[in-house]
Amino acid sequence: MTALAAEARIAWAIARKDAVSELRGRSAASMTLFFAALVLLLFGFALGPDTRKLAEAAPGLLWLAIVFAGLLAVGRLHLLETDDGALEQLALYPIDRRAIYVGKALAGFVTMLVLGAVMLPVVGIMYGVELARAWPALSVTVVLGALGFSAVGTFYAGLTVRVRAREVMLPLLLLPVTAPLLLAAVKASAAALSGDPFGELGSWLQLLAGFDLVMLLVAGASYGFLLEE
Amino acid sequence: MRDVAFVIAGYGVILGGLAIYALILGRRLRNARREASSVAEVPAERDAEQPSAPSPSRGAE
Amino acid sequence: MRTRILGFGALATVALAAMFGLFVVPADLNQGDAQRIMYVHVASAWIAYLSFIVTALAGIGWLVRRDLRFDAVALAGAEIGVIFTALAIWGGMMWARPVWGTFWQWEDPRLTTTALLLALYIGYLLLRRLSDDPRRRATRAAVVGLVAAVDIPIVHFSVIWWRGLHQAPTFGSPDRLLHPAAPMQFVAALLLMLLAVTLAWLYLMIRRYQLARLETLLEEAARLGRLRSARASVARTAPVDITAAVDAAAPQPSRSTSSAEEPAR
Numbered sequence: 001m002t003a004l005a006a007e008a009r010i011a012w013a014i015a016r017k018d019a020v021s022e023l024r025g026r027s028a029a030s031m032t033l034f035f036a037a038l039v040l041l042l043f044g045f046a047l048g049p050d051t052r053k054l055a056e057a058a059p060g061l062l063w064l065a066i067v068f069a070g071l072l073a074v075g076r077l078h079l080l081e082t083d084d085g086a087l088e089q090l091a092l093y094p095i096d097r098r099a100i101y102v103g104k105a106l107a108g109f110v111t112m113l114v115l116g117a118v119m120l121p122v123v124g125i126m127y128g129v130e131l132a133r134a135w136p137a138l139s140v141t142v143v144l145g146a147l148g149f150s151a152v153g154t155f156y157a158g159l160t161v162r163v164r165a166r167e168v169m170l171p172l173l174l175l176p177v178t179a180p181l182l183l184a185a186v187k188a189s190a191a192a193l194s195g196d197p198f199g200e201l202g203s204w205l206q207l208l209a210g211f212d213l214v215m216l217l218v219a220g221a222s223y224g225f226l227l228e229e
Numbered sequence: 230m231r232d233v234a235f236v237i238a239g240y241g242v243i244l245g246g247l248a249i250y251a252l253i254l255g256r257r258l259r260n261a262r263r264e265a266s267s268v269a270e271v272p273a274e275r276d277a278e279q280p281s282a283p284s285p286s287r288g289a290e
Numbered sequence: 291m292r293t294r295i296l297g298f299g300a301l302a303t304v305a306l307a308a309m310f311g312l313f314v315v316p317a318d319l320n321q322g323d324a325q326r327i328m329y330v331h332v333a334s335a336w337i338a339y340l341s342f343i344v345t346a347l348a349g350i351g352w353l354v355r356r357d358l359r360f361d362a363v364a365l366a367g368a369e370i371g372v373i374f375t376a377l378a379i380w381g382g383m384m385w386a387r388p389v390w391g392t393f394w395q396w397e398d399p400r401l402t403t404t405a406l407l408l409a410l411y412i413g414y415l416l417l418r419r420l421s422d423d424p425r426r427r428a429t430r431a432a433v434v435g436l437v438a439a440v441d442i443p444i445v446h447f448s449v450i451w452w453r454g455l456h457q458a459p460t461f462g463s464p465d466r467l468l469h470p471a472a473p474m475q476f477v478a479a480l481l482l483m484l485l486a487v488t489l490a491w492l493y494l495m496i497r498r499y500q501l502a503r504l505e506t507l508l509e510e511a512a513r514l515g516r517l518r519s520a521r522a523s524v525a526r527t528a529p530v531d532i533t534a535a536v537d538a539a540a541p542q543p544s545r546s547t548s549s550a551e552e553p554a555r
Contacts, residue, residue, distance in 0.1 A: 176409040180448040222433035232323040232388045239327035239384035243377045261504040268511045
């Protein structure tokens, strides 16, 4: 029990450190948000001025924007460590590697949550989507989606941070793995927005939760191996 | 009858693709074996060919 | 030598199975001649999945035992799996066009899952190319192979729901192929092709494994060569203790000699 508590404290310390340094270098965090908004704007241009069409595609576009921006966010959280070889030092401490993973994933989770919280109203305004009724289901979807993306994203960011051409490799490896997450999150959001006429919302949320759980376990267990290198 | 074209395309590409892969693999293997045997025989000369600093590729990683 | 016999055996079986599937078995009543593609398509798809399972298991083997031979198996599985996946997708498209009327059917869980599989493992192979150190590469590849393998069932599941929660499938399903009502000849054709492709897979796996071992050997030889020449240049200019330091930095020679002695099968 005390070992677990110690681990949790370490994870918390890492997450807090990342959050603090992200907030101090305010530009980076806000740039990610700006990027997501920009993607939404460009989708608007790509799909034309027909508001009905945009509203129909809104769940997919929302999650694509979150995924693209999240890609930058999780990549950044590991890049923070490489500047002065901090990740190597972190790995040298006599602490459980899982605590490092949990800390990083927690920081990614919070970032993704902020991203989702900002993007939802933006989508509502820009694409003319009525969010008022659907917000409880939508927030659950965003929480589960953010958790799952941060679980895999942290793992792949840790993997690629010391690889050549990581800017290309991170999306290349991460995006195919997040496909079921994207599918389930989009479907759940669409069901939530349309008032769930087919009663499928629960199934998609379960799938999301299952994805989160499996990926947290597997990625968390694998992450330690990456630090031994 | 139009289907026959698809059947031929399906079988042709799948089996042909496997055959081509097997051939390429065989050639790569032969080349690697030749190179490996030359490395085993004259290691000193290979050293002379590469007077570079200790593994520059490592720094890039 | 034994591998060569296996290769010729695989070639003969593949030819036999292709002849059987193409000319002996009667055309399917519903799907016509297009059904014949199913034999080779389904067989390659199954073998592709088998390859990726082998890659994941070999990755675990490396993480546990730290023997580079496991990594060679993992590489062989991934590369051959990618080949079979690409070929299976091609076969599926050639089948779908005459039967379904489209090359691509988004709601078919097999097709969609297989396409993602291709993306996952092409990424795996690319990642391997970007690492120079064999041990580091093996670890990275092992964990990526593991996460990818875990992802496959989730993808499959999600695509089945995607279809299932919306509408019932309205197309002829490939499942009918193994329906007990099917004449035994259809089943025989599929099983024969499966055997043939499995033999070919075994042959390719062995060859790719041998190549992977040789590649590691050459890589290590090149690195040792570089280290040795560096040591020589240091020895010319510096006191002896620095030479000792470079010596200590060199990879343990025991591993390289053991792999050099391994006979090329």
